[in-house]
Structures are given as C-alpha cells and as structure tokens.
Amino acid sequence: MGITDWIEIGRMDELGRMDTPAHRLDARAKAIVTLAFIVVVMSFPRHDVSALTPFLLYPIALISLGRIPVGYLARKILIAAPFALFIGIFNPLLDRTPVTTIGTVAISGGWVSFGSIMFRFFLTVGAALALVACTGMNRLGAALERLGVPRVFVVQLLFLYRYLFVVSDQAGKMKRSAEMRSSGRPLRLRVYGSMIGHLLLRSMDRAERVYRAMVARGFDGEVRVLRPSSFVWSDAIFVAGCLLFFVSARLWNLAEAFGRLLTGGAM
Amino acid sequence: MSHHVVEVRDLSFAYPDGTEALRGVSFRIEHGGAVALIGGNGAGKSTLLLHLNGYLSTTRSDVRIGDTIVTRETAALARRAVGMVFQDPDDQLFMPTVAEDVAFGPLNAGLPPDQVESRVASALERVGMTHLRERPPYRLSAGEKRAVAIATVLAMSPDILVMDEPSSNLDPRARRRLIEHLLSFEHTKIIATHDLELVVEVCRHVLVMDAGRIVAQGPTVEILSDENLMLAHGLERPHILRHAHPH
Ligand SMILES: Nc1ncnc2c1ncn2[C@@H]1O[C@H](COP(=O)(O)OP(=O)(O)O)[C@@H](O)[C@H]1O
Ligand SMILES: [Mg+2]
Numbered sequence: 001m002g003i004t005d006w007i008e009i010g011r012m013d014e015l016g017r018m019d020t021p022a023h024r025l026d027a028r029a030k031a032i033v034t035l036a037f038i039v040v041v042m043s044f045p046r047h048d049v050s051a052l053t054p055f056l057l058y059p060i061a062l063i064s065l066g067r068i069p070v071g072y073l074a075r076k077i078l079i080a081a082p083f084a085l086f087i088g089i090f091n092p093l094l095d096r097t098p099v100t101t102i103g104t105v106a107i108s109g110g111w112v113s114f115g116s117i118m119f120r121f122f123l124t125v126g127a128a129l130a131l132v133a134c135t136g137m138n139r140l141g142a143a144l145e146r147l148g149v150p151r152v153f154v155v156q157l158l159f160l161y162r163y164l165f166v167v168s169d170q171a172g173k174m175k176r177s178a179e180m181r182s183s184g185r186p187l188r189l190r191v192y193g194s195m196i197g198h199l200l201l202r203s204m205d206r207a208e209r210v211y212r213a214m215v216a217r218g219f220d221g222e223v224r225v226l227r228p229s230s231f232v233w234s235d236a237i238f239v240a241g242c243l244l245f246f247v248s249a250r251l252w253n254l255a256e257a258f259g260r261l262l263t264g265g266a267m
Numbered sequence: 268m269s270h271h272v273v274e275v276r277d278l279s280f281a282y283p284d285g286t287e288a289l290r291g292v293s294f295r296i297e298h299g300g301a302v303a304l305i306g307g308n309g310a311g312k313s314t315l316l317l318h319l320n321g322y323l324s325t326t327r328s329d330v331r332i333g334d335t336i337v338t339r340e341t342a343a344l345a346r347r348a349v350g351m352v353f354q355d356p357d358d359q360l361f362m363p364t365v366a367e368d369v370a371f372g373p374l375n376a377g378l379p380p381d382q383v384e385s386r387v388a389s390a391l392e393r394v395g396m397t398h399l400r401e402r403p404p405y406r407l408s409a410g411e412k413r414a415v416a417i418a419t420v421l422a423m424s425p426d427i428l429v430m431d432e433p434s435s436n437l438d439p440r441a442r443r444r445l446i447e448h449l450l451s452f453e454h455t456k457i458i459a460t461h462d463l464e465l466v467v468e469v470c471r472h473v474l475v476m477d478a479g480r481i482v483a484q485g486p487t488v489e490i491l492s493d494e495n496l497m498l499a500h501g502l503e504r505p506h507i508l509r510h511a512h513p514h
Contacts, residue, residue, distance in 0.1 A: 138367070209353065212317070215322060217346070217420070225374075
C-alpha cells in the first residue's frame with residue numbers, strides 16, 4: 001500500500017462528485033458558513049470545552065447529509081492531528097493552576113486548554129474536510145473566486161491540493177524502491193533525509209510539468225468549472241440558519257442550558 | 268493553408284543552469300501531414316517542442332506558427348493553434364474526471380457550456396474513450412491515459428498537434444491503436460519519438476536532432492535507411508526498413 005492510498009486524495013474527488021442535499025447546496029453558501037464556523041469556534045476563550053459541544057452539530061450535519069463515510073474523514077483528521085498535538089502539548093506544562101476537579105483529581109488549567117485546543121482542532125478540520133468532501137475542490141476554488149478571494153490565493157490552494165497527490169505519489173514510489181533494496185532492514189534516518197531532499201526536487205519538477213501542461217491548454221489563472229452552481233433561496237436559508245445558530249451558541253452556553261433543561265434544574 | 272506553417276529560424280536556447288539545449292535550430296514545415304523529430308536522449312527534442320507554443324521563448328523571436336510570431340505576448344494565440352501532448356500523461360491529466368479534464372482547455376478558451384460539452388463528447392469519441400468520461404484519470408491504464416491526454420488536446424481544435432514521445436510506455440495493442448489514431452488525424456503533426464517503426468508508418472518527413480542541432484532532414488525512408496547517419500547520432504535503422512532499398 002503506497003502513501004497515495006493512505007492519503008486517498010482521489011477518494012476526496014469521488015466524494016465531491018456525489019449528489020446529495022449537502023452537495024446540492026451552493027458552494028459559496030457552504031464556504032461562507034464553514035468559514036464563519038471556523039472563526040466562531042476559534043474565538044472561544046481557551047478554557048472552554050462544554051460550550052463548544054453544540055458546534056459538533058454542523059460537521060455532523062454536513063457529514064450525514066452529504067453521506068460522507070465517517071471512517072474516511074476520521075482518518076484524514078488523524079493525519080493532521082500531530083500538528084495540533086504539537087501546538088497544544090505545552091499548555092499542561094506551562095499552566096498548572098487547578099481549575100476544576102473530576103472526582104478527587106484536580107485538573108489544571110493547562111490540561112483543560114489542551115483539551116479545548118484538540119477539540120477545536122477536530123471541529124474545524126472536520127468541518128473543512130467535510131466541506132471539501134461535499135463540494136469538490138475545483139468547485140470550491142471557483143466559489144472562493146466568485147466570493148472575491150484573490151485569484152492568486154485560490155490558485156495556490158488548488159495547486160497545493162493537486163500537488164499533494166503528486167508529492168504523495170512520488171513519496172510512495174521512492175519509499176517502495178528504497179525498501180526493495182534495503183533487505184528488510186528498517187531505513188535509517190540519513191536515508192530518510194536524503195529521500196526527502198530528492199522528493200522535494202522531484203516534486204518541484206513534476207509540479208513544473210503539470211503547470212506547463214495547464215498553460216499549454218490555455219490556463220491563465222482563472223478557475224472555470226463546467227456547471228457553476230447558482231445561489232437560490234434554500235441556500236440563503238441555510239446560510240442564515242447556520243449563522244444564527246453559531247452566534248447563539250457563541251453567546252450562550254447551549255450545552256449547559258440544555259443540561260439544565262433536561263435535569264429540570266431551576267434557572 | 269498558411270496557419271499550418273511552422274517555421275523555426277536559428278533558434279538557440281540555454282536553461283538557467285547554463286545547459287545549452289538548442290544551438291541554432293532551423294526548419295520549416297508547410298505541408299500538412301506528419302513530421303518526426305528523432306534523436307537520442309538529451310538531443311533537445313522536448314526543449315524544442317516547448318518553444319512551439321511559447322512556453323519557453325527567447326527575446327528574439329525565432330518561431331513562427333502560421334501568421335503568428337511566437338513571443339510572450341502572442342503565446343496565448345500560439346497555444347490555441349498548437350495542441351501539445353506531453354510525454355507523461357500523468358502530468359497532463361489533473362482534473363477529477365476524464366470529462367472535466369477534456370473540458371479544461373475549451374473552458375479556458377471561454378466557450379459557452381453547451382459548446383464545451385459537445386467538444387468534450389466529440390474529442391472522447393474520436394479516441395474511443397467515451398465510456399471512461401466519468402472515471403478519475405489516474406485510475407486508467409497507460410494506453411487509456413495516453414488516449415485521454417490526446418483527447419484533452421483535440422478538444423481545443425488545434426491546427427497543429429505536437430507530441431512528445433507518444434508511444435512510450437504503451438503495450439503493443441495500445442501502441443497500434445495510437446498509430447491508427449495518428450493516421451486518422453488531419454492535423455499537421457510534429458512527433459518527437461524514439462519509436463522509429465512508428466515514424467515509418469506515420470511520418471513522411473523526418474528531422475534528426477543531436478546535441479541541440481538539426482543534423483539531417485528529409486523523406487522518412489531516405490533518412491532512416493542511412494545506416495551511417497543513424498548510428499552517428501545514437502539511433503539505428505528500424506527493422507522494417509532493413510530490406511527496403513531507398514533511392
Ligand atoms: N529544466 C531543465 N534545466 C536544465 N537543463 C535541462 C532542463 N531540461 C532539459 N535540460 C537539458 O537540456 C538538454 C536537452 O533536453 P531535452 O530537450 O529534454 O532532450 P530530449 O527531449 O531530446 O531527450 C539535455 O542536456 C537536458 O539535460
Ligand atoms: Mg524529451
């Protein structure tokens with residue numbers, strides 16, 4: 001199994017072409033809502049966890065309406081998880097003041113904010129990936145351009161996405177050939193270093209050739225798609241509904257309110 | 268017709284690292300039909316082809332396609348006239364589906380959706396790949412990829428087809444099908460290749476390159492039968508001409 005299979009980027013394209021209620025929403029509507037989602041989730045104070053839980057609804061709705069396989073998406077999120085871990089892991093060391101207790105164990109502020117960072121990471125990356133999976137990268141790019149995002153930026157994004165495939169393909173081939181010549185011994189670090197260097201050079205060559213082929217067919221930086229979606233009233237309702245929900249969930253801790261409602265607690 | 272003329276005059280080109288890839292190349296192709304560009308690895312074939320659509324260009328313009336002198340400013344025009352099929356179809360196919368990939372060129376040309384659609388349909392039909400239109404290109408066999416890569420270029424209705432090693436990596440059946448396609452296209456064709464048997468079948472004229480220069484040109488059988496010439500430039504006389512008697 002090569003790295004290409006591991007990243008399964010082609011699968012993302014396949015998902016993007018499905019026809020479901022989530023796919024039929026206008027790409028611009030989904031882009032706006034997802035961006036708002038990410039901004040709102042990131043705006044929470046760093047010790048909040050419970051107030052964030054209602055935000056699970058949005059990615060879950062996209063995933064279930066878009067019939068996106070959860071296992072697939074989870075694997076994609078896990079690939080990026082080490083980065084969040086790296087960002088969050090210093091919190092427990094730096095911030096040791098206890099803020100809450102579970103049973104008899106005091107939980108420090110550091111661990112709470114660590115949990116909050118990881119949770120926010122899963123929410124935002126999950127929503128972004130779900131967006132791509134129920135829109136398709138090219139259509140998303142075209143939507144961003146129509147929303148006024150600078151063309152250079154959109155093209156960079158699309159290339160990044162395309163080249164991810166190119167790079168992973170190269171990496172897979174190189175790793176396989178190195179392994180075939182290593183008589184079953186694990187590859188040494190020095191070998192990996194040299195491989196990464198080669199990988200970079202080869203990927204740049206490859207990227208150049210892909211770009212060359214695009215230019216040869218008249219690519220001038222504008223992303224064009226065959227059937228641009230149109231923004232209809234159901235898209236407007238979708239945008240308005242989601243934004244309303246995000247704002248309320250940001251202003252009030254809906255999870256706590258819901259809990260009180262269930263347990264019949266006095267307000 | 269004048270827009271099928273390809274003329275290159277004293278074209279020299281060095282890559283940024285100093286490699287002199289072209290050293291004064293000149294030729295003129297005015298007849299339709301197919302011309303082969305042959306020569307060993309590193310002879311400069313690919314570099315020459317990249318000048319024909321303005322991807323690479325010199326400050327002096329040494330390339331003329333039809334009535335257009337190819338410069339940075341006119342490159343867009345040249346790209347409409349010259350359809351380029353690259354050596355590795357994986358570089359050429361980058362869209363999520365075959366149909367979208369074939370539509371890429373016509374969309375960039377600003378055609379309306381229904382025309383794009385009909386271009387896609389007829390280009391795929393032309394290479395017999397209609398049944399693959401919704402498939403992702405990277406899952407195709409080498410022969411199918413090559414055929415689709417050709418369709419992406421046909422969809423732009425170029426006057427001139429330029430191909431870099433079109434038969435590399437093909438099995439005999441796919442290669443046979445490619446040759447049949449090439450014979451059926453009415454375009455002026457410029458084909459860089461090592462596949463001399465393909466040259467004999469498809470091309471009437473041959474340009475021989477070595478070390479950045481055109482070292483010989485002429486009718487196919489005459490050039491390819493010249494054992495000394497072929498050996499001197501890292502090539503060999505193709506088997507099917509072994510018993511032929513030129514002149
Ligand atoms: N991007 C590049 N940078 C530097 N040198 C290059 C580059 N591409 C090709 N060359 C060199 O230019 C010469 C001609 O290459 P090329 O046109 O690819 O030959 P061919 O297609 O006939 O095999 C070779 O010496 C090759 O090493
Ligand atoms: Mg070459």
